[in-house]
Amino acid sequence: MTVTAPTTDTSIDKYLQRRRRHYWLLAITAVLTLCSLIVDVATGPGQYGLGDIVRAIVSPDDAPRAIAVIVWEIRLPVALMAIMVGMSLASAGAEMQTILNNPLADPFTLGISAAASFGAALAIVLGVSLFPAASELLTTLNAFVMAMVASLLIWLVSRLRGVSVQTMVLMGIALMFFFNATLGILQYVASAESLQQLVFWSLGSLSRASWSKIGIVTAALVVTLPIFFFAGWRLTALRMGDLQARALGVNVGRLRLTVLLCSSLLAATAVAFVGIIGFIGLVGPHIARMLVGEDQRVFLPMSALTGALLMSLTSIVSKTLIPGVLLPVGIITALIGLPFFVSLILKSRREVWG
Amino acid sequence: MSLKIESLSVHFGRTRILNDVSGLEARPGELTALIGPNGAGKSTLLKSIAGIERSTGHISLDDTALDTLDIAQRAGQIYYLPQDITSRAALSVFEAVLLARRTTHKTDRRQDLKRVQHTLQTLELEQYAERDLGQLSGGQRQRVAIAQAVVREPRVLMLDEPTSALDLHHQLQVLEWLVALAREQQMIIVIAIHDLSLAARFSRHMWLMGAGGKVCAVGAPEQVLTEERLREVYAIRAHVEWPEGEPPRVTPLAATRQLGMQGREQDF
Numbered sequence: 378m379t380v381t382a383p384t385t386d387t388s389i390d391k392y393l394q395r396r397r398r399h400y401w402l403l404a405i406t407a408v409l410t411l412c413s414l415i416v417d418v419a420t421g422p423g424q425y426g427l428g429d430i431v432r433a434i435v436s437p438d439d440a441p442r443a444i445a446v447i448v449w450e451i452r453l454p455v456a457l458m459a460i461m462v463g464m465s466l467a468s469a470g471a472e473m474q475t476i477l478n479n480p481l482a483d484p485f486t487l488g489i490s491a492a493a494s495f496g497a498a499l500a501i502v503l504g505v506s507l508f509p510a511a512s513e514l515l516t517t518l519n520a521f522v523m524a525m526v527a528s529l530l531i532w533l534v535s536r537l538r539g540v541s542v543q544t545m546v547l548m549g550i551a552l553m554f555f556f557n558a559t560l561g562i563l564q565y566v567a568s569a570e571s572l573q574q575l576v577f578w579s580l581g582s583l584s585r586a587s588w589s590k591i592g593i594v595t596a597a598l599v600v601t602l603p604i605f606f607f608a609g610w611r612l613t614a615l616r617m618g619d620l621q622a623r624a625l626g627v628n629v630g631r632l633r634l635t636v637l638l639c640s641s642l643l644a645a646t647a648v649a650f651v652g653i654i655g656f657i658g659l660v661g662p663h664i665a666r667m668l669v670g671e672d673q674r675v676f677l678p679m680s681a682l683t684g685a686l687l688m689s690l691t692s693i694v695s696k697t698l699i700p701g702v703l704l705p706v707g708i709i710t711a712l713i714g715l716p717f718f719v720s721l722i723l724k725s726r727r728e729v730w731g
Numbered sequence: 732m733s734l735k736i737e738s739l740s741v742h743f744g745r746t747r748i749l750n751d752v753s754g755l756e757a758r759p760g761e762l763t764a765l766i767g768p769n770g771a772g773k774s775t776l777l778k779s780i781a782g783i784e785r786s787t788g789h790i791s792l793d794d795t796a797l798d799t800l801d802i803a804q805r806a807g808q809i810y811y812l813p814q815d816i817t818s819r820a821a822l823s824v825f826e827a828v829l830l831a832r833r834t835t836h837k838t839d840r841r842q843d844l845k846r847v848q849h850t851l852q853t854l855e856l857e858q859y860a861e862r863d864l865g866q867l868s869g870g871q872r873q874r875v876a877i878a879q880a881v882v883r884e885p886r887v888l889m890l891d892e893p894t895s896a897l898d899l900h901h902q903l904q905v906l907e908w909l910v911a912l913a914r915e916q917q918m919i920i921v922i923a924i925h926d927l928s929l930a931a932r933f934s935r936h937m938w939l940m941g942a943g944g945k946v947c948a949v950g951a952p953e954q955v956l957t958e959e960r961l962r963e964v965y966a967i968r969a970h971v972e973w974p975e976g977e978p979p980r981v982t983p984l985a986a987t988r989q990l991g992m993q994g995r996e997q998d999f
């Protein structure tokens with residue numbers, strides 16, 4: 378072995394091919410998501426042609442008035458909300474898994490969704506009547522504060538020595554039970570009107586989507602995704618283990634805290650508007666990891682897109698599974714996600730996670 | 732032009748892991764071997780030099796105190812290769828090595844890729860470039876970790892038992908190459924290693940640590956590795972030979988304490 382070796386292009390070429398393959402997969406997933414969005418808009422009680430729907434989306438003035446109103450006021454908000462919420466939950470899940478070095482971490486399993494939903498419920502039962510105008514923001518804010526409290530708890534536990542993957546998940550489950558119990562108390566004291574809203578939260582539903590809510594969820598994505606992207610190399614380095622990440626010059630403690638707070642923000646805004654939706658944050662990143670690996674430059678966008686696609690497909694299923702009945706999406710994701718979760722627990726002992 | 736350590740101490744809570752370590756120096760262009768029994772504090776010492784473990788005392792590189800640098804700057808100068816390489820991240824070998832380079836070097840992309848490829852070729856890892864880290868054997872993963880260290884082109888390299896999982900062929904190959912690398916790049920390389928024959932053969936300078944985080948001896952291998960000292964620090968009876976024209980030989984003969992015989996120190 379010598380210090381200098383002849384240079385040919387083979388492994389660089391293979392690496393560049395791999396990257397091109399990853400970009401193709403991203404593009405394909407993006408196109409599928411767009412198709413799913415259109416089908417989602419086209420699905421519903423009134424049967425309209427796909428052509429009418431597309432025309433109503435692209436140039437609402439030329440489409441029949443009734444269709445344009447239904448598309449823009451009802452269906453498009455729901456369909457877009459599905460996409461935005463899917464992105465939020467899957468990005469949050471992807472980064473939580475990365476920083477906690479734990480394949481079972483996502484807003485739902487760590488109890489952050491439950492915390493956020495408790496915060497939202499608190500706002501509804503106790504506070505909103507005081508500021509009716511600011512109700513949406515106040516609900517989000519409360520959800521956010523509770524999600525932060527939960528994630529700080531998790532952060533503190535993750536800093537203890539010798540905390541295993543399983544312990545973290547058990548801790549999350551404990552948080553979930555705790556916040557569900559407090560939610561139960563709220564439901565007990567709530568008025569009939571707010572009770573109905575609380576039930577909506579615990580099941581997870583897209584039916585209350587509106588443009589202003591989409592705006593807030595999008596704003597959370599616009600704030601956090603650039604932070605994740607900017608920290609991309611450092612986040613990938615974290616997957617080499619704490620010690621090696623620090624040797625590579627990563628301020629591990631600070632990165633972990635920043636990213637955990639950002640992920641909680643994403644989870645909190647999603648939960649505040651659509652209630653608890655489980656497992657998207659688990660399944661999205663898992664599929665992304667199988668397709669493109671864990672290099673954050675592709676892993677993060679792939680997780681976000683997979684989450685969006687899954688959520689959009691779920692939205693379609695929720696309308697078509699029982700014709701004429703709109704099922705809460707949270708129920709569907711839970712039914713699909715649970716077996717997946719169990720298989721992941723059984724597998725995680727030997728796989729990618731050391 | 733060297734790395735110097737004076738009055739370095741490390742505490743974990745109330746326990747003192749490194750106890751006023753002084754008089755250590757490592758020069759560029761040669762290998763410095765760090766030896767000592769389990770738990771002596773070798774890893775702790777290397778980590779504190781790299782700034783990964785919090786310590787008190789003076790560590791200087793070319794007469795610049797290292798604690799004036801922030802984490803990223805320090806990591807650009809010094810790299811610590813951890814003792815246990817366990818990551819099974821879903822990254823290809825190429826991606827993992829590129830990652831190690833890109834976390835400090837912000838140079839032109841093409842040049843980084845060339846550097847990665849070159850490093851993989853030199854360590855005979857190019858055939859695994861496409862494999863995921865989880866699909867490698869322990870020894871292969873350790874060589875990838877060495878590639879990650881070298882591809883950063885640091886001025887100072889702290890290698891914590893980098894050959895512990897390698898077969899004899901790769902141990903010799905890697906150590907020979909590290910000697911050449913230190914010489915050609917004028918790099919400061921400190922290597923913690925348990926095989927005393929190999930340590931004596933490939934290093935020019937040695938730091939011997941004993942129990943309680945103390946330095947027992949510093950100097951050329953011939954001065955440090957004596958039979959009395961091995962008995963004292965390692966509790967072994969050993970035969971040390973420096974044959975003319977052949978590699979030095981440290982032959983361990985017997986442990987001076989047997990397991991299950993506590994309190995009855997055996998003297999040979």
Ligand SMILES: Nc1ncnc2c1ncn2[C@@H]1O[C@H](COP(=O)(O)OP(=O)(O)O)[C@@H](O)[C@H]1O
Nearest residue numbers: 743746748767768769770771772773774775776
């Ligand atoms: N995180 C820790 N907390 C407390 N003690 C530790 C910790 N890490 C190492 N030690 C102790 O510090 C001493 C030195 O450890 P280390 O530097 O790993 O030794 P070596 O690398 O020479 O085998 C050992 O006695 C070990 O038990």
Ligand SMILES: [Mg+2]
Nearest residue numbers: 773774814891
């Ligand atoms: Mg050690």
